[in-house]
Every structure is written in C-alpha cells, then in structure tokens.
Amino acid sequence: SQQGEEDPQALSIQEGENATMNCSYKTSINNLQWYRQNSGRGLVHLILIRSNEREKHSGRLRVTLDTSKKSSSLLITASRAADTASYFCATVLNTGGFKTIFGAGTRLFVKA
Amino acid sequence: KAGVTQTPRYLIKTRGQQVTLSCSPISGHRSVSWYQQTPGQGLQFLFEYFSETQRNKGNFPGRFSGRQFSNSRSEMNVSTLELGDSALYLCASSWAPGTGNTEAFFGQGTRLTVV
Numbered sequence: 700s701q702q703g704e705e706d707p708q709a710l711s712i713q714e715g716e717n718a719t720m721n722c723s724y725k726t727s728i729n730n731l732q733w734y735r736q737n738s739g740r741g742l743v744h745l746i747l748i749r750s751n752e753r754e755k756h757s758g759r760l761r762v763t764l765d766t767s768k769k770s771s772s773l774l775i776t777a778s779r780a781a782d783t784a785s786y787f788c789a790t791v792l793n794t795g796g797f798k799t800i801f802g803a804g805t806r807l808f809v810k811a
Numbered sequence: 812k813a814g815v816t817q818t819p820r821y822l823i824k825t826r827g828q829q830v831t832l833s834c835s836p837i838s839g840h841r842s843v844s845w846y847q848q849t850p851g852q853g854l855q856f857l858f859e860y861f862s863e864t865q866r867n868k869g870n871f872p873g874r875f876s877g878r879q880f881s882n883s884r885s886e887m888n889v890s891t892l893e894l895g896d897s898a899l900y901l902c903a904s905s906w907a908p909g910t911g912n913t914e915a916f917f918g919q920g921t922r923l924t925v926v
Contacts, residue, residue: 732914741815741901741917787854798867799844799903799915801854 705788709806718775720805722788723768731764732789733773736804742787745773780811813838815904817918824925829890832921836883836904843885844915845877848899857900860885889923897925 706721724731730749734742748755748764748771755762761774775782785804792798816835824830836843845857856869860879877887883904889896899922903915 734917739899739920739922741919742903742915744914744916747914798856798859798869800856801846803853 705786705802705805707805708803709808711808711810712778714778714780714809714811716778718778718782718807718809720773720786720788720807722771722773722802724771724788724790724802725769726790726792728766728790728792730791731762731771732791732799733760733762733771734787734789734801736785736787738784745786775807778807778809780809783807783809815902815916815918817900817902817921819921820919821922822924824892824923826892826894826925828892829888830892830923831886831888832900832902832923834885834887834902834904834918836885836902837916840904840906840916841883842905843879843883844903844905845885845887846901846903847871848901848920849897854901857887892925894925897923899923 704723712718728750730747732747733745735745736742746757746760746762748762750766759776764771785806787801787804789799789801818833842861844859847855847857857871858865858877859867863879874890879885899920901917901920903917905913905915
C-alpha cells in the first residue's frame with residue numbers, strides 16, 4: 700500500500716480561494732516532499748520539509764509537518780487557474796538506498 | 812542546465828514484445844529512479860540506481876529491469892509486455908549526497924501503450 704495518502708482525492712475551488720491538501724504516512728521519515736504534476740507530464744518539486752521542521756513557506760505555499768501524527772498539509776493561498784494540477788506528497792525511506800514513495804495525489808481544479 | 816531527458820516520449824508496442832526506455836539525468840546527478848504511473852495504481856517506485864548500482868527495487872516482476880551507465884544515463888527494459896504495462900514511465904534524477912534530503916527532478920515521461 701502507499702506510504703503516503705492524500706486527502707481529499709479531488710478539490711474544486713474558485714480562483715482566489717485557498718486550497719488545503721493533507722497527507723498521512725505510515726513510517727518514520729527523513730523528510731517529506733510535495734510535488735505538482737500537470738496533466739500527464741513530469742512532476743515538479745514544490746517544497747521539502749525535514750523531519751525536524753514543523754512549518755515551511757515558499758511563495759504562496761505553506762507546508763506543515765506533524766511527525767507525532769504522521770501527517771503533513773499543503774496550503775496554497777490565493778489560488779490561480781494555473782494551479783490546476785495534481786499534487787503529491789512523497790516520503791523518502793532509507794532502505795540502504797533511498798526510495799521515494801508517493802501518495803495517490805490530490806487533483807486540484809481552480810475555476811477562473 | 813538541461814533537465815532530465817526521457818526518450819522516446821511515446822511508444823506503442825504489441826503484447827509479448829520488449830521495450831527499452833532511456834533517461835539522461837541532469838549533469839552531475841548520480842542517482843536515477845524510475846516510476847510507473849497508471850490511473851489505477853498511481854505512482855509506483857520501480858528502482859533506483861546510484862553509480863551504476865541498483866540500490867533499491869520496488870515490487871515489480873523480473874520482467875522489469877534496468878541499468879545505469881558510467882555517465883549516469885539509465886535505461887529500463889520491460890520484456891514480454893502485457894496490456895497492464897501500459898503506463899507513463901517517469902525517470903527522476905537527484906544529486907543524492909547520501910542523506911536523502913534532496914529533491915528529485917523529473918523528466919516528462921515516456922507514455923507506453925501496449926496493444
């Protein structure tokens with residue numbers, strides 16, 4: 700099963716509104732990363748938060764991490780139509796090499 | 812700096828055939844990982860290579876194999892193709908200094924269709 704599980708599976712909002720996506724994971728992690736994927740294309744890295752960090756900002760993005768609850772959230776403020784994409788959380792497991800495990804993703808649709 | 816390049820972008824193969832996909836990582840990156848993405852299973856980890864060695868492997872049958880060359884370029888091979896192998900195959904490279912605290916840079920993927 701997936702290491703990371705995103706919630707909700709899909710989200711539809713109006714331009715200008717905020718979008719919040721959640722991710723839960725199962726095992727101890729080194730860090731957690733968020734990626735964006737536009738329809739059928741490669742993933743783009745958004746932000747990395749280390750296990751000893753609780754919150755991180757990057758432009759309109761805000762990521763929180765709660766290691767006690769094994770969960771993270773991604774907040775996109777003042778959303779734009781161009782933010783329409785799928786968003787994935789990813790955790791890195793150190794198993795001798797590094798294995799990045801992705802969640803199922805949240806499909807975000809921002810209506811203009 | 813050139814990004815991760817995957818070739819070909821699209822491929823149509825017949826059941827039973829084999830296929831080889833190529834990935835050229837960002838210059839200087841030594842780690843290359845491969846993923847399979849399907850609507851039903853999402854993004855599934857296939858394997859990771861570092862300095863020509865496979866360090867990690869996902870839960871895929873032996874029909875899926877890969878290798879990495881001395882210049883860090885990587886190939887993955889799927890033999891005896893099945894309809895269920897139709898997917899977007901993504902390659903990602905990273906610097907991978909040994910901590911795992913590095914972002915991965917993805918290519919645009921190869922869309923494989925098995926008919």
